[in-house]
Amino acid sequence: MAARSKEVTISILSFLILALLGLGLGFFYRLSPSLDRRPMHTDEAILGMKLADYWETGHFTYDPKDYHGPALHQVAIAWGKIAAWGDPATWTESDLRFVAVLCGLGVMLSVFLFADVLGRLGSAMAMLMTAVSPMMVYYSRYFIMEMQLTLLIALTLGCFWRFSQGGTRLWLVLGGMALGFAHATKETFILNVAAALAGWIVARVIVGDFQPRKSNSLSLSSSSKKQRVGAPWAWVLVPAILVSVASYSGGFHDWHAVKDSALTYANYLVRSEGSGHEKPWHYYLTLLFWRKDGLVWSEAMICVLGLLGMIYSLVGEHKNTARQAFLVFLSVYTLVLFGIYSVLSYKTPWCILSVQHSLTLLAGVGAWWLWTMFTGSIGQLVYKVAIGVGIYFLCGQSKFAIEEYRADQRNPYVYSHTTTDLLRLVGEVKKIAAEKGESFSAQVINRDSGWPLPWYWRTLPKVGYQMDVTSSGTTAPVLIVDADLLPVLKTQLGEQAASYTESGPYGLRPGLYLSLLVQKEKVAEPQPVAPVIQPGADLSQGLAPMPIPAPSPIPGDMPAPGTISTAPTLTPNLPVLPGLPGTSAPIPAAPAMRLPDQSPPPQPAQP
Incomplete structure (x- = not known):
């Protein structure tokens, strides 16, 4: 026409x-x-943690190799002040x-x-x-x-x-x-x-x-x-x-x-x-x-x-x-x-x-x-x-x-995204942490340091992150490990592996799965009571039980049984984004985020 x-x-x-x-x-x-509703992408989680560090310290650490400039964080902080976001632990x-x-x-x-x-x-x-x-x-x-x-x-x-x-x-x-x-x-x-x-x-x-x-x-x-x-x-x-x-x-x-x-x-x-x-x-x-x-x-x-x-x-x-x-x-x-x-x-x-x-x-x-x-x-x-x-x-x-395809790989705008299944693992570990209280500690063993888990568990005071199986941290009562690294971890644990209950797998990203190992509660076995012979006692009437002495206290520099010897810390390097080889430059340590009613945990390095 x-x-x-x-x-x-x-x-x-x-x-x-x-x-x-x-x-x-x-x-x-x-x-x-x-x-x-959509789980955090790795990029979002890393930027969220960097924003929290910027919020608390007032200093943005620019990494010329990755993660880009400070402008988004500055806009977010400006809006956060207007919207009264408060402590990063509540974000x-x-x-x-x-x-x-x-x-x-x-x-x-x-x-x-x-x-x-x-x-x-x-x-x-x-x-x-x-x-x-x-x-x-x-x-x-x-x-x-x-x-x-x-x-x-x-x-x-x-x-x-x-x-x-x-x-x-x-x-x-x-x-x-x-x-x-x-x-x-x-x-x-x-x-x-x-x-x-x-x-x-x-x-x-x-x-x-x-x-x-x-x-x-x-x-x-x-x-x-x-x-x-x-x-x-x-x-x-x-x-x-x-x-x-x-x-x-x-x-x-x-x-x-x-x-x-x-x-x-x-x-x-x-x-x-x-x-x-x-x-x-x-x-x-x-x-x-x-x-x-x-x-x-x-x-x-x-x-x-x-x-x-x-x-x-x-x-x-x-x-x-x-x-x-x-x-x-x-x-x-x-x-x-x-x-x-x-x-x-x-x-x-x-x-x-x-x-x-x-x-x-x-x-x-x-x-x-x-x-x-x-x-x-x-x-x-x-x-x-x-x-x-x-x-x-x-x-x-x-x-x-x-909605339906918010984290589905069939959605062309979903790229190396966290699966919705990971939120099941997040909730399970938070439930275990609430039940164990002060005795809770966990170690994440994943080649990408478990991202975006550091965002979801940022309020848990004792969660460590490492990229491969080492002797450090492998005796924590809660272990989250790459499914393909699980056999190596069990070999490292030896006979102690039998003391863990295994569940999973939990999807991290497409093709990447995590397993959850939780240490079983130890049931105290009744100890035999040695008889006490009182002077002049009539042995035909039976013997009085010997009182059990109180256990000696554990020295301050010795770890309590069932815990890791050093407080787990976040990996000192920001993990690379999905698909990127190598590691990125280290960044300065940032204060751990915590809820107001928690005692200060060890200072981890920012993920």
Whole structure:
């Protein structure tokens, strides 16, 4: 069908209805069901423990090899102060994940920064598709850096666009601050910068200037004075550098972390080769378009409409050249960023979120352009039914992704995730700890130090973690061990193995299982009583029993029977993320978290 000759839009009432529908669905899928139903992923647990250390010590230890910058933790602490989280021992999974929810809602609202370039229908459709995108929904309930990074990149691009449309230099300052905080969130922001530069160059060559008029002010008020070409970048780079340095240095105190934030790219160049996360080049293509594993998982509606938006940016009729320039920029930015991530061997599903977001903005434009092609009541009805079915299909996927398939490997957004079965083990050990009281101690023997168990058992004062079977800690009354290490452990225990009751296996991650060994309670055997012969006693009347002397106390430097000789401590190294070889750099010891009514336990090193 031919497109209508004049620009078609929707009424303000229709726009408000669609926007409110998007906001309602966005809130619903990001908050329902309860955020704590899905077990903690290893990444979430590690970040949660690092956040607790930051909360209690006021110092963030930046690891240039892994775990990324401090920005997510700083946002979480700021929100935690507002929400009055209190002692880290009382934190829940919902507390942490609500930070990601806020970022996800922010991504939805950032669409308004592009309202004039997307149009009413395009803005409403982009918000609606962002609200129900299963990928956006799933990772908006995930305490990792990606959703915050996506929000900050969206704010950066939105601020630059607003400035180009006659906004004051304040938009440049805000965009620079968002860009600097994106660097402090995750080092991979540099890929977004590279893609944005490519998009800007191509748009300038194909279309020309982004500005709707020749003059544009760098002052806080409108002015027609011409500025140097390089002047706008100063208003971006200075606040970007200041915000990044302030974040990494903890308020200009730790300059070593600032240096590491620049040198870390040598490490990331090596990691880009895969580091255990190698995937084929088409991994992200199938993730977005089509995955079938029990269910059909697809965001093809967003992808197809996004491609239509790209085509419109080149061949559509544009009365506003600035609008066309931005759409060309956004198209090239999306394609280049997608190409970079596809070429890199290192791939995890959440890395592509920024691409998916910019593609959704273009999908809003594509939805509007498609609407202009459907004339007449029948055509409009067909369009509404097709869009409605597509939105309904995305809603269904979001529901399955966060409920029935929340930790199921058949869900393409679930990646090396903790199984729901592990919560059974968590509850069992907590029950044993309550029954044994002060005599409780446990040792976890797992190649990844049992993550995310350190998060779940952070309030238990005597739980140790080691990566292989050694003599240290193998006499603890409670042992949690890799199922494939169980025979080695039993050999190490020798005859003592018979004193343990074994249960399990309990799923840790797909293909990894744990066994639980609990030492049996020892029943005291009656001791023979020696007779006492009193002087002058009549032996024919029987003998009086000899009193049993009280046992001598155990010396303070000798372990009590049935306990480990040294208090178990957490492994001194943060375990590597699933699939990563080697170990990470050690971090300073952090105070053990405990409930207020507990006596101070031994100080373990942070996992």
